[in-house]
Amino acid sequence: MIVTNTSVLLPESPEIDISEARWAVEYLSLMIEKLGPESSVSLVLMQARRELASLAHSAGASATVVGPFRIAA
Numbered sequence: 001m002i003v004t005n006t007s008v009l010l011p012e013s014p015e016i017d018i019s020e021a022r023w024a025v026e027y028l029s030l031m032i033e034k035l036g037p038e039s040s041v042s043l044v045l046m047q048a049r050r051e052l053a054s055l056a057h058s059a060g061a062s063a064t065v066v067g068p069f070r071i072a073a
Helices: 018-035 040-059
Strands: 063-066 069-072
Touching: 018 040
Parallel strands: none
Antiparallel strands: 063 069
């Protein structure tokens, strides 16, 4: 089989909406507060919250987060 349209070989990178990431950080904080800091589930949620907060902070208002990459524009 010969592929003439090579763009089908590269999947589109998902774009992350920074406002959604900030909302998720707030929601995770509420869930962690409800579960308590000693819960094993809270430990997992805290890591997810740190990752999302890092994306939102580093991207700021002038960058787009595309897949695993942060691109400042």
